[in-house]
Amino acid sequence: MVWIVFSWFLFNALLPDCKGNKGDNLIFLPFQVLIIAHVTAGMVNLTRHEKEKYFLTATGEKELFPSLHDPHSRELSVVIPAYNEELRMPVMLDEAMEYLENRQKQHPSFTYEVIVVDDGSKDKTTEVAMRYSRKYGAEKFRVLTLVRNRGKGGAVRMGTMSSRGRVILMADADGATKFADIDKVEAGINDLNPKPENMAISCGSRAHLEQESVAQRSMFRTFLMYGFHFLVWFFCVRGIKDTQCGFKLFTREAALKTFSSLHVERWAFDVELLYIAQCFKIPIAEVAVNWTEIEGSKLVPFWSWLQMGRDLVFIRLRYFTGAWSLQSSNKTD
Template structure:
């Protein structure tokens, strides 16, 4: 057999094996997946502690309720006792100053401890005691679910007309919330409109403002190439942990999300684009903070795998979008 013939044979059998593996994977995913996620919420996760009332347990509201505050800030935190105080000081200073300027402004901060083993909960409760649980609440998850799971539980327990999730490391400067707020007010007439505004590091990189290691930048670009192929088009930075949603958009997106680990941002944006929601991408200040939970190589490999699974499951109908109700 000639070299060309051998090469063609290898390519042929390689394609056959690929198709067989893909078919088996699709069948497995179809069988093992449910159309909509089932929220297995532990009973104790339905309550928050009021440290100013003898640690009384109070029940969290539901995102399906009407909003009672203007802004909910969701902060997922896993073993963040060292980095969290710095972020919270900046966050609370900004929100309290905004309250002084806008006396009718109401906000809440929800720190979601994602099964933390350190003193993250105790640290957060100090702020709840200082600012009262009307402004600051702590949601303690019994077990680690991943950043996506923590954000989702926080969103489902919030009261805001608008909902922001922000990383606990403080990599994004919190005052840049003003940029996102300006955009969402421009696009949405009220919290009942489906609008999503995302912070982006890509805009800042073009201006040489973002600081990130070369290796992490290389992996990020590789991941975004896969994102562009399989899931989300037209978004330069899907992974920045600074996103603002209207309550309506959050209600629709987080009620059907499945991914609980790092790639949850991709599914979030995939769902938003599938629903044809308005999405705006706004440049924010960002810098890499020591202590990241992401292990660059293995975390990006996991995210790439999850990305392909997201695409496959929606393609074969294992995961489905809820039909949009007619007005």
């Protein structure tokens, strides 16, 4: 619907009037875009369906998810958004659980939880994830199944708001980033020395791999990539070379501060999160991580980049016009 309205305004702006002049229309185009961004702005919605308030234990009993507003009771929470990931997810989960279990054996005081958020999948993503919950127990592994598809950002937010960790890692279900690289993003958090408010974010980054990826991409995809980077820099986030890597570590306090204000639920949500963080002056580290492209990406190169480009413009304009505002915290229903 947003695109229909936007296209109509754009068409009218570019269409010559009865005198054959379209310059006058172009003058008003920025104002039209500004109005569209403001009028179509949706407010942050943290309301849960009744079924999304509970997780299943190994015995099939329902227990209430905790809240990010509560004090932490685990050292680490790992939030994994998953949409139709029954085939790719097991490889990632096997690697993650092996790392976490070994770390706990070496350091018995280390506690963790993994939360897989099934984002309204049409396949057996929940069933696959529940096998791990039964194997490791619901204290270590929980599954949050969303009633409807919210988008990756919405799924990460719902999982984060249900977590118990002192620090919270966002990790993709495809396993493109080696899970052991959590050591690197943890070092990034520690280097920031997030005292006294304990606010810090450490972002995994693929920027060091960019030249290699350019050599393997078509000229068109390279153009889209650099165009997206420019829009991110121009409208939203500066100083971060790779905003889109799905491997980010938050202190609990930083997660609450940023996710409480998050509005974008699709691909550009990472950019809004970092934009919010920079508005709150939360320290951000960018750390190089190992990354391998995994087949089966849900990202459709042209249309997804176009949608993200639109979202970047609208993020800036909606905060600028006051349609969206930064909030200290929001409690889930």
